[in-house]
Amino acid sequence: MKLFKLALRHSLNVPKFEQAVHTDQLNNRKGYDPGFLSARLPLPLIASTDMDKVASVLKNAGPNGDKVLDYTHFSVSFNKDARLPFFSAVNMYGKTNLLGMVHDERGSDSWYADERIITGENTLQYGNADYLHSGLAKGHLVRYYDPAWGTAEEQKIAIGDTFHYTNCCPQIPYFNGIVWNYLEDYCAARNIFQDNKITLFSGPIFNKAQYINGLLVPMNFWKILVFENAGNLKALGFLMSQEPYLDNLKTQKGPLLEILKTVKPTLTRAAIERLFQKKELLAAQIKISLIEEKTGLRFGLNDADDYKGKSQYAARTINKPLNRVLKFEEFRQQMDTFEWGTFLRGL
Numbered sequence: 159m160k161l162f163k164l165a166l167r168h169s170l171n172v173p174k175f176e177q178a179v180h181t182d183q184l185n186n187r188k189g190y191d192p193g194f195l196s197a198r199l200p201l202p203l204i205a206s207t208d209m210d211k212v213a214s215v216l217k218n219a220g221p222n223g224d225k226v227l228d229y230t231h232f233s234v235s236f237n238k239d240a241r242l243p244f245f246s247a248v249n250m251y252g253k254t255n256l257l258g259m260v261h262d263e264r265g266s267d268s269w270y271a272d273e274r275i276i277t278g279e280n281t282l283q284y285g286n287a288d289y290l291h292s293g294l295a296k297g298h299l300v301r302y303y304d305p306a307w308g309t310a311e312e313q314k315i316a317i318g319d320t321f322h323y324t325n326c327c328p329q330i331p332y333f334n335g336i337v338w339n340y341l342e343d344y345c346a347a348r349n350i351f352q353d354n355k356i357t358l359f360s361g362p363i364f365n366k367a368q369y370i371n372g373l374l375v376p377m378n379f380w381k382i383l384v385f386e387n388a389g390n391l392k393a394l395g396f397l398m399s400q401e402p403y404l405d406n407l408k409t410q411k412g413p414l415l416e417i418l419k420t421v422k423p424t425l426t427r428a429a430i431e432r433l434f435q436k437k438e439l440l441a442a443q444i445k446i447s448l449i450e451e452k453t454g455l456r457f458g459l460n461d462a463d464d465y466k467g468k469s470q471y472a473a474r475t476i477n478k479p480l481n482r483v484l485k486f487e488e489f490r491q492q493m494d495t496f497e498w499g500t501f502l503r504g505l
Contacts, residue, residue: 179314180270180321185218187319189228190357194249197391199357199384201226202245204235205454213238213275213282227272229319230312231305236275236324237364238282240374245361245455246299246325251307252349252356267317269296272324283323284373292371297329297379299360301342327362328373333400338379341398345383353385363452366401377401380449382457393459395446397473442473 192200201222204212212225213236220228227234232248271281289296298320305316319325329338349356362376369375381396446463448470450456460466465474 179311180268180318181315183218184229184272184274184319187218187220187228187230189220189222189226190231190233190247191249194357195355195384195386195391196389197386199391200458201233201235201247202359203456203458204244205456208237208244208454211237211239212244215274216277217274219274227274227324229300229305229322229325230316231307232300232316232319232325234299234324236272236282238275240364240367241282241284242327242364242374242376243299243324243361245359245453248300248304248358248360250304250346250349250356250358252346252351252354267302267321269321269323269326272322275324284328285323288373289328292328292373293331294328294370294373294375295331295334296323296326297334297338299325299327300358301346303346304342304358327379328370328375330375330400330403333398333403337400337403338398341381341396345381348383348385355386357384358382359384359457361453361455365452368404377404378452380444380453382446382449382459384459384462391459391462392464393446393457393462394464395444395449397442397444397449442475444473445470 190201192198213227215224215227220226220233222228222233225235227236231250232246234246235244236242237244269286271283271285275282300320302317302320305320306313308316345356345358359382361380363378363380364376366378367374367376378397378399378401380398383394383396385392443465445465445468446457446459447466450460451470465472468474
């Protein structure tokens with residue numbers, strides 16, 4: 159496999175980025191582009207009752223304004239009370255994302271506080287000292303491959319931008335390194351093999367969040383994948399839960415790896431199909447209106463929702479094999495061992 163990756167890298171002329179590029183000031187960042195797809199897609203709207211929780215950008219604000227942290231090809235709205243993101247929004251350009259195609263293993267990058275929202279001694283965000291002995295991983299909302307397109311320099315900077323504490327949530331290591339990774343791979347595979355350009359929104363659900371070793375830990379996370387079909391926007395809403403893995407974290411003894419990877423996913427169709435046959439994958443397609451209900455966010459995508467004809471608490475699991483062109487509509491069966499309706503009502 160390693161020789162194959164090296165050969166593929168050589169054939170695609172892909173530079174190997176051992177270390178992402180970080181800049182202190184984060185200036186000249188254009189962030190998420192609402193016009194990236196053929197139909198304009200604005201950033202999600204935050205509920206008026208939550209607007210006082212949104213961190214203000216005190217310097218180097220980008221095109222999306224002083225309530226949004228703009229980075230390279232993605233943006234984050236940050237909840238200063240929770241010290242975690244409300245949501246992230248990333249433009250993904252599959253056919254130019256050579257790093258995503260190679261899907262190379264990376265070493266450990268340093269994480270940074272975003273200086274643009276720090277007021278005095280209050281960083282408003284968790285940092286290395288908070289995560290260090292917590293037993294929890296820093297779970298990217300925008301994965302480092304996703305915005306890594308454009309020029310070689312843009313790709314390096316984009317990867318570096320994802321390693322800010324404003325772009326992560328505390329996640330149980332197994333969930334972060336294996337389970338959440340499955341859904342990230344699915345979205346990347348759709349982008350590279352099928353849709354070319356997609357917009358991906360991600361975020362936590364703060365209901366049922368628990369404090370674990372000093373960190374506020376959301377139990378549930380969502381993603382919304384938006385793509386184009388015959389000139390029209392289509393959208394898929396997903397939910398993943400790390401609550402089932404909580405007991406394993408509590409009983410774990412000794413130091414935990416920040417990122418646990420016993421599976422090394424690649425982005426071939428066969429590998430993606432293999433990964434999604436895992437019955438432990440607690441993930442489902444759900445209605446976007448349910449994500450809105452549980453987060454207070456508004457996406458303007460209910461008419462584009464692939465699942466709009468279903469009841470509010472319906473769920474379609476995604477642990478079934480994908481077909482050759484990775485069309486998500488092939489997933490039709492409910493998971494026999496999990497009551498999604500009851501679970502979704504209790505979020």
